[in-house]
Amino acid sequence: MESSMNGTDHYANTNPLAGNKTLQTLQQKYRYLLDKTTPHAPARWVAWALLLVIYGLRTWYLKGFYIVTYALGIYNLNLLLGFLTPQVDPELEGPTLPSKGQDEFRPFVRRLPEFKFWYSSFKAILIGFVVTFFPIADVPVFWPILLMYWFVLFFVTMKRQIKHMIKYRYIPFSIGKKSYGSGKGGGKGKGPGSDK
Structure with a gap:
């Protein structure tokens, strides 16, 4: 009875790979x-960009795998929407206080956090790269139509997202926002009602 309360025993009962010690060790090293890498955002995004460039060069060299690339584009667009959208949708649950005309939707908590966005996109591009080694996935299509359709989908989706951001006055990035209590002087002169 006592061993069932232990977290590792519960993990061993729910994980199908629990019987294999080598796979467990690999999972632990991967974790x-x-x-x-979680706190190293710039390095992670550089690695993501390099993988994307490698994937792009491979598909350009092979002159194929347009369906795989289109699927990656749609998946990453979906991830981007989750990254730009607040966790609590003000359209469904109403805006939070304060609701003055100058205020923005606060607090902004993303539906998809930055690390999960990066991790999911990185895995998807890596899977897409591996798929390019299997010729069965190279379905012949007229790629300009796919590219045009993706751009139309991107612009329509971003237009809708930007209208939503303007309507509910939220900014998904912290660039240009006021910061309180940081900097020289203990944050004096940065808040409302200050003399400076």
Whole structure:
């Protein structure tokens, strides 16, 4: 009875790979690597960009796998929408206080956090790269139509998202926002009602 209360025994009962010690060790090392890279956002995004460039060069060299690339584009567009959307949709649940004309929707908590956005996109591009080694996935299509359709979908979706951001007055990025209590002087002169 006492062993069932232990978290590792519960994990062993729910994980189908629990019987294999080698796979468990690999999972632990993989998890450790992910935990180490979490705070290093610039390095992670550089690695993501390099993988995307490598994937692009591979598909350009092979002159194929347009369906795989289109699927990656749609999936990453979906991730981007989750990243730009607040966790609590003001359209469904109403705006939070304060509701003055100058205020923005606060607090802004993303539906999809930055790390999960990066991690999901990185995995998808990596899977897409691996798929390019299987010729069965190279379905012949007229790629300009796919590209045009993706751009139309992107612009329509972003237009709708930007209208939503303007209507509910929220900005998904912290660039240009006021910061309180930081900087020199303990944050004096930055808040409302200050003399400076």
